[in-house]
Amino acid sequence: MSKQEYYSEDQKEENVDKEFQLNEEAEVQNSVIEAVRLVVPITDDPSLVAVTFRFWIISFFFSVIGAVIQQYYFYRSTAGSFSIFFVNLASYAMGRFLARVLPTSSFSIAGFSMSLNPGPFNIKEHALIGIAASTAANSAYAIDILSATDLFLNHRIGVLGSLLLIITTQSVGYGMAGVLRKYLVYPAEMVWWSNLVQVVFYNAMHNTDEFANQKMIRGWSYMKYFWVFCGGMFIWEFVPQWLAPMLVYFDWLCWINPFNKNFWAIFSSISGGGVFSLSFDWTSIGGSTMYLPLAAQLCNYGGMVLNYWILLPIMWMTNSLGTKTMGSPLTSRLFYSNGTSFDINTVLNSDFSLNESLYNSGEPAYMSPLYAVGFLTSFIALAGCVSHIICFHGSDLWRNWKSAVGGANDDVHTRMMQVYPEVPQLWYAVFYIIMAALSIVVCEVYDLQLPWWGLLVALALGWFLTLPICAMTAITGFGPGLNVITELVCGYMLPGKPIANMVFKCYGYMAMYQCNTLLSDLKLGHYMKIPPRSMFVGQFWGTMVGACFNYLTMILIIDSQREILNGDKQDPTGLWTGQRVQTFWGSGLIYGALGPARMFALDDRYGFVYLGFLIGFVIPVALWGLSKKFPTIQWSKFNVAIIAGGMGAFPNGYVVGVFPSLITVFVFQYYVFRYHKNWWKKYVFILSAALDTGAAFTGLVIFLFLGGGLSPKLSVTIPSWWANYYTPEGDNAPFYAVDRCGAAHNAWTGGA
Template sequence: MADHGTVASDVKSEFPPEKTSFEFNEKGNLSDTNVSLQEEEVENSPIEAVRLAVPLHDDPTLPVVTFRFWFISFLFAALGSTIQQYYFFRSTSGSYSIFFVNLVSYTMGKFLAKVLPTAKFSLFGHNFSLNPGPFNIKEHALIGIAVATGSNAAYAIDILSATDIFLGFRVNALGSLLMIITTQSCGYGMAGMLRKYLVYPAEMVWWGNLVQVVFYNTLHKTDDFSRIRMVRGWSRLKFFWVVVGGMFLYQFLPQWLAPILLYFDWLCWINPFNQNFWAFFSSVSGSGIFSFSFDWTSIGGSAMYLPLAAQLCSYGGAILSYWIIFPFLWLNNVLGMKTIGVPMTSRLFYDNGTRFSINQFLTSDYSVNETMYEAGPPANMAPMYALGFMYSFIALSGYIWTNWKRALSSTEVDVHTKMMRVYPEVPQLWYAIFYVIMAVAACLVCEFYGTQLPWWGLLLALFMGWALTLPIGVMNAITGYGPGLNVITELVCGYILPGKPIANMVFKCYGYMAMYQCNQLMSDLKLGHYMKIPPRAMFVGQFWGTLVGAFFNYITMILIIDSQRAALDNSKPDPNGLWTGQRVQTYWGSGLIYGALGPARMFALDGKYWFVYIGFLVGFLAPVLLWLLSKKFPKISWSKINISIIAGGMGAFPNGYSMGLTTSLITVVIFQYYIATYHKNWWKKYVFLLSAALDTGAAFTGLVIFLFLGAGISSKLQVVVPPWWGNYYVPGEENTPNMPYRSVDRCGAAGDKWQSGTL
C-alpha cells in the first residue's frame, strides 16, 4: 500500500500539489483573494458546508495501512465491540464514543511514532516498517473508520441471544460467527456497488462526516485549520479543548446530580397528580408537550448543522403527532387509549386494559395455537403504536420514487472525487464477488442452523434491502434523515411465513441490516473521500473492523449468557438490578407478534388497525400533491417539504421518552436560522468545531459516569447521590408521603393513585 501511484494528468491541471490550499485572512475567514497562485479560481464543492469543512489539499505519499493502524484499530475495535455488547445486556445504558476513540488513538499513535523502531523489514517481497514516519491524519482517520465499523452490538446477536435464552438451543461458534459477519457484510458489498450514486456526486454530503473532518484537521493542525484564530486569539485546538472541558463538567448536572434537568417537564408541576397532565406533559411516559431537556445528548450537535428544512420537517412531524393528534386520541379514548392507561408503549393489551401475553397461546414449536387464541378476546395495540406503523409506511413510500430518480440522475462529480483519482480504485467486481460470497454464506446459515428461514426467504430479504437502499441512502446523504426497514421486513415475512417467529427475526435482521449497514459504510466511504484515504485502504479497514467486532461480540455474548442466564431469562432476578434481558425480550417479542401472531391478523381489513395501510397511499400521493401545489404557487419552496422526514418525526417516540423536542427545536432555530442568516461568518467559523467539541465533552461525561459512578463495571463502583429536589425518589420508596411522584419529571401519581383526572 505504500506505492499510491502518480497524480493523473487531469487532476494535476486542476490541483497542482503545491497550490491546493486556501488562504485565510486575519479574522480566520476565507479570503476573497489569493485563493490560488493561478489566475483562475480553484474548483471547489458546490455545497457551502463542504467548502467550509473539507480542505482542498492532499498528500498521496502519506502511509495509511501501517502497523500502527493494525494495532490501534484492533485494540479499540475489540474494546468497543466488547463494551457495546456488554451494554446490550445491562440495565444501565452507555455508548462507546468515536470522539473518545479518536482522541485516545491520536495520543497512542503519536506515542508509537516516537518509540517504535524505524528499521525496514521484508515480507513476501514487500518492504515495510513498523514506524514509517510521523503519525498522520489519514492513518488516524482510517483507524477511526475501522473502529466505528466494528464497535457495535451486531444485530444478529439479538437472534442468537433469543434462541439461546428463551428456546434453550445455541447455534455453534461457526454458525454464529457466519451469521454475525454476513448480516454486517452484505451491506458492505452493496455500498461498494452503489458508491457511484451515493458517494461520488457532490450533493451526497453525508453531513455527520463534516464534523469528523473538522475534528481530525483540528487535532493534526493542518495548514488550513492552524491559521484560523478563534475567540480571544485562541487556536482551534485550544478552543476545542476549552469547550470539551466545559461540557464535560456541565453534563454531570443532568446526567447524575440533577436529572430533573434531563426531564424538565415544568407544566407537570401545575397539577402533578392529574392523569391528563401526566399524559400530555410528561416526557418520560407521555407526549412531553413544551417539555425541556438541558442534557446535551438529548439535543446533539447535529442540530447545529443538519439542513434547516429537513430538521423543521422532522420536528414539525413530531409536534403534529405528539402535541396535536395525541391529546385528541387521549381525551376521546380513541381505540381504548385511555383505558390502556399507558400513552405510548409497544406492548399488547386486552380490551379492558390488562396486559396480553402471547406465551400462553404458543405450541412446542413456538407457533400460535389458532384454536386457543381465537377462543379468547383479541390482542390490542396502543393507538400511538399502531399509528407508528402507518407513519413508517408513509415514510417508506413517500419520496421513494423521487429519490430513485434523483440518485440515478446525480451526475455532478464531487471535486473530492476528482482528487481521489490519484489512487487506484477498488473494482466493482471486487465488491460484487464479496457480496455474492456473503449472500451464499448467509443462505448456508439459514439452511443448516435452524433459522426456519429457507434460502429463498433470505434472498427476498436481501432483495428488499437492494430495492430500498438507494432511495433511503439519498435521503440520508442529502438531509441526514432516512426511514428504516425493520417494520416493513417484519410485515412481509409475517405474511409469507406465518407462524414462524425465528424466521421473522432472521428475515428482519438480513433485510434491515443490509440497508442499514450499507448506509453506514457508504457514509464511511464518503469520509474516506473527504480525508483522501486510498479506496483500497478503505476496503481493508472497513472489513477488518467488521471481523474484529464480530469475534468479540460473540465471545462477550457467550460469557455473559453463561454467567447471567438466570437474570436474563427472568427466572431469578438480579439482586443488584444490573443485568437484564429486556432488549432480547423485546426483539423476541416482536418475532412472536409478527411471526407467530402475524400481521394478517393484527392489521386485518375488518379489524381495528386497518388504517395502517393508508400510509402507503398517503406516501405515494403526497409528493403528487406537492408537485401540483408547486405549479399553482411556484414562489413557495414546496420542494423543501419532505413527506418522508415529516412521517419519520411523527413516529419518533413510539415507546415514550419524548424529551428534548422543545430544546432541540430552539437550538435549530438559533443556529440554523438566526446565526446562519444574520451572523454567517460566525456560523462558518465555529459551527462544526463547536458541535464536535460539545458532543465530545458530553460523551466523556457519560463514559466516566458509567465506569466510575454508575456501577457500569462493578456494583462497588457506584456513587448514589442523596435525594434532593434535583433528583427523585429512591427506588422502593415510591409511596412514601414526601416522595409521591411517579418519576423524575415530577409528573404522575405513584402506584397509579390519582387525585383527579381518572377515568
C-alpha cells in the same frame, strides 16, 4: 516497497503532478455545495499511507471500547453514544506517542512489507482509525434477535451461531455499497452531512492548510477552543448523567398534578408524550441540531410535535381505539381487549411458532393504538422517501447513473480521488456472495425458522429500496428504515413464525442500513482522500471486531440486569431499560407469530395503517406538481418522509429532548446562520464536536469507573435526593419513575 501503498514510485510522482494540476483548477472549480466549500480542503498528499502498523493497534483498541460502550447504551434509557470525536482525540495522542517510541524496522506477512514506524502520524492514518472504530461502535441489529429470544423465550443461541448471525447481518451491505458508491458518494450533491464535522476536526488537529493560521475567540487555536468547551461539557454532564438523573427528564408540567394519570400520559417523557418537557442532558439533544439542514430538522421535529404533542393527547383524552385501556400510551406490549397483558408464550408451539388452534380458542390480542400509528408513519416514511427522491432528485440520479465517474463535470474531490486505484467490483461481489452463503448456513443450521429462499427475498428487498433511502440520507441527513416493511413482507410469507420474522427483518433492514453506514464512511474517506482499498480494509476490520465485543457485552448485561430488561422489575433510577428489545419482540409477535393478516385486517381496527403507503406516495407527487406551477417556492423542503420519520421517532425509547432540540435548532440553524453567518462558518462544526465529545467522555468515565463497567466493586450509587429520588425499598414510590411523574403501584388520585 510495501504492497499496501498500492502503487509504485513512478505512479506516486505521477499522482503528485496530478495533485498540483487539480489544485490549480480547483481554485475556480470548488464544490457546488456551500458547506463543503467552507470546510473541505482541496489539497492532497498521495504519498501518505493510511494502513500502517499503528493503524492496526490503535483501531483495535478503540473498536473494542466503542463496541462495548455502544452496546451498553442499547440497554440504557438515554440515547447516548460512543463519540467518534473521543476516538479522534485519544487516537491522535496514541498515534503521536507511537510515532516517537516505535522502532523503524520492518516486517513482512504474506508478501506484504510493513514498517513498525513509517514516520509522523499522518491525517489519513488518523481518519482511517476513526472510520474503523466507528464501524465497530454500533449495537449490531442482530443483538435485538439474540436479546429477545434470551429475555422472552429463555432460548440462547450458541456462541458460534450468534457470532455468525451478527457478522453476516453486519456485512451484507458491503456488496451494495460497492455498486452504489459511484452514485451516492462521488456526486457533490451527496453531502453526507455528519462527515463535515469530522473533516473540520481532523484538519484542525493536524493543522492543515488554512486551519493552521485561523484563530478563534481571544486568539485561541481551533484545538484550544475545542478543549475549553469539551472540558466544560465533560464536567456538566456528570450532573444529569449521574448526580441528578431527573435533569434528563425535566417534566415540569407534570409536576402540577403528578398523580393524575392524564397528566402522566401527556407530560411524562418516560412513559408518555413529554409535551414541553425539558432535558439538560446534551446526549438528548446532540450536536447535529447545530448543522443539519434547517428545513430537514424542522420537518423531523415537526413530526415529533405532531405525533407526541398533538395526536397522543387527543387519542388519550378521547380514548380513541381504547388508548387508555392499554395503560401506557406508548407501550409496545400486546393486550386483551380489557387491558390485561397478553402472554404469547401460552399460544406458542415448542419451536416458537404459533399454535393457531390455541390462539383461535381464546380472545384475540391487541396492540396500543399509538403503537399502530407508528406502523402507519413507517409506511408513510418509506413510500414518501421513494416518491420524494423520484420526483425531486430522480433526474439527477439518472444523470449520475448514465455518466458515472470520469466526466468533465465531476466534483473536484472526485477528480482528486482518481489518482488512487479503485476497489474492483469483484472484491465487493465475492465478499457479498460469501456473506450471503454464510447467512443461509446460519438460518438453516441454527433453526431460525427462515428458509433459504426467504433469506434471498430479504436481501432482494434491501437491494430494491437502498438507493432512494441512502440518497435521501446523503442529501438531508435523514432517512427511513426498512424494519417495518420487512416485517410486513415476511408476515405474509411466513405467518406464525416470530423468530423468522425477526431474522428476515434483520437481514433485509441491515442490508440497507449497513450499506448506508459504509457509504457515509466512504464519503468521509472521499473528503479525506484516503485510498479506496485502504477504506475497504478499515471498514471490514471494524465490522469484525465490533461483532465479537457486541456479543460479549450483551451476555454480561443480560445476565446482570435480566429482570429489569424483561420487564419483571422496575429500575428505580430509570437508567436501565429493555424497551428497545421489547419493541423489537413486540413487532416480531405482531408480524411474525400473529401475522399482519390478523393484526392489520382491512376490516379491523388497525386496517388504517395501509393508508400510509398511499399517503406517502401521493403527497410528494402533489408537491412536485406545485413546484412546477409555483417554481419560486421550494416545495422540496417539505419532506413528508422526514415528517413521518419524526412522528415515529420514539418507538424504541423515551420521548426526551424534543423541546430543547427545537430551541437549539432555531438558535443555530435559523438565527445564527441567518444573521451571524460568519460566526456560524467559523465556530459551529468545531463547537458541535466539542460538546458531543465532552458528553461522550463523561458517559465513558461513568460507565467504566462509577457504573461498574470495569468491576462491580467500582460501582458508586448516588444517595437518594431531590433530583435522584428513590425509596429504601429500591423504587420511586410514590412516583412512577425518576421524573417524579405518575403514581407508583397504581395509586392514582385522578385522571384514571
